[in-house]
Amino acid sequence: MRIATYNVNGVNGRLPVLLRWLEQARPDVACLQELKAPDEKFPRAAIEQAGYGAIWHGQKSWNGVAILTRGCQPVETRRGLPGDPDDLHSRYLEAACFGLVVGCLYLPNGNPAPGPKFDYKLRWFDRLARHAAGLLAQDVPVVLAGDYNVMPTDLDVYKPERWLDDALFRPEVRAAYRDLVAQGWTDALRTLHPGERIYTFWDYFRNAYGRDAGLRIDHLLLSPSLAPRLQAAGVDREVRGWEKTSDHAPTWIELAPARG
Numbered sequence: 200m201r202i203a204t205y206n207v208n209g210v211n212g213r214l215p216v217l218l219r220w221l222e223q224a225r226p227d228v229a230c231l232q233e234l235k236a237p238d239e240k241f242p243r244a245a246i247e248q249a250g251y252g253a254i255w256h257g258q259k260s261w262n263g264v265a266i267l268t269r270g271c272q273p274v275e276t277r278r279g280l281p282g283d284p285d286d287l288h289s290r291y292l293e294a295a296c297f298g299l300v301v302g303c304l305y306l307p308n309g310n311p312a313p314g315p316k317f318d319y320k321l322r323w324f325d326r327l328a329r330h331a332a333g334l335l336a337q338d339v340p341v342v343l344a345g346d347y348n349v350m351p352t353d354l355d356v357y358k359p360e361r362w363l364d365d366a367l368f369r370p371e372v373r374a375a376y377r378d379l380v381a382q383g384w385t386d387a388l389r390t391l392h393p394g395e396r397i398y399t400f401w402d403y404f405r406n407a408y409g410r411d412a413g414l415r416i417d418h419l420l421l422s423p424s425l426a427p428r429l430q431a432a433g434v435d436r437e438v439r440g441w442e443k444t445s446d447h448a449p450t451w452i453e454l455a456p457a458r459g
Contacts, residue, residue, distance in 0.1 A: 200297060200454045201225070203435075204344040204417050206232040206305070206400075206447035210263070214242055216444045221249050224435060226451060227269050228296055230303035230344040231255075233445075234263025234289075241265065258289035264303045264345070268296045276300065282326035290323070298457060299425070300334065304345035309366030317366050320348070324375040332382055334422065340457075341422040343384070346447065348416055349376045351386070354396060355415035367416060384420040387452045388432045399434050399450045408439050417450040428454040 203226040207213050210231065221229065229251070234241065238257040246253045252272035255265035256279070266273045277293035280286070290305045304327065309320030334341045349372045353359040362368040380386055388397060398413025407413065421429060431453040439448040 200227045200456070201451055202228040202230075202299075202301070202342055202344065202419065202454065203449045203451035204230040204232070204303070204346070204419060205449040206346040206417060206445060208233050208235070208445035208447065210234040210236055210265070211240060211242060213443060213445055214245060216438070216441055218245060218249055219441070220435065220438050220449060221251065221267075224449065224451070225269065226267075226449075228273075228299075228301055228342075229267040229449075230301065231265040231267065232263070232303070232305040232346045234258075234265060235260055236263060254292065254294055256289045256292045262289045262305060264289060264292045264305050266292055266294045266296070266301055266303050268294075271296070273301070277302075280304075280323070280326050281330055283322070286323075291327075298340065300339055300341045302334070302341065302343045302345075304343065304347070306346065306348045308348050309372065312364065312366035312369055317369075320366060321371060321375065324372070324379070328375070328379050328382070331379060331384070331420075335383055338424065339422070340425040340428075342425065342452075343420040345418070346416060347376065347418050349373060350414050350416060351376050351380075351389070351418075354394070355398075357396075357398070357412040357414070367414070380420065383423045385423075385426040385429065387419045387421055387429055388415070388434075388450065390426075391429065391432045397434055398436070398448075400447045401439055403446055417447060419450065419452050421452075425454070428457065430455050
């Protein structure tokens, strides 16, 4: 089973790229972020024609997340992250599919830092950690996939010294990520590629992709019962080089079948 996360940076404007990737990679589950479209503008017909069922949580111009499943319909289990009824951002969606619980998330960017946006990011991270702990307590196989907007270590950013004050790399954010993983989650890509510089995002400016000046900010975390099934993990980085593409590349894992 292949599960992928992909910040599409506008699901309608980049729909040809998304459909091309779905046809080529054929993930069983695809978690999308930054739809940048209200619910009624989600391209459901095109997604279904590509062979995928979908649920989505949209928002006009900003944010937005979706979960696609190949050949079936995902069963929505949660819409929105608990803990703040006043938070109306479309950043979290959860579904049951293929015997798993899949959480798709788009964590706030947080810049400029310090400031209100950074404070919101830390609060959101705290809410995510509390919800993640609750999922672990249920002892079910879970994947938390998405754009976390954090480079966990120096290995995850092309020039760490240039990012020290950025909200994606500040010590508070990296500590929040470490604390989340320490609950018992497995960072799939880093576990299988412990010493490699692997990026998932390259800015549109200054030929970042051509220079491989990237960041690893898209992550898939696996619950303890699911981690032993991890077989492979990688990034479809060539997608970043396609015409009119997102500034992110799809990041994926492959899981062995469940025993029994």
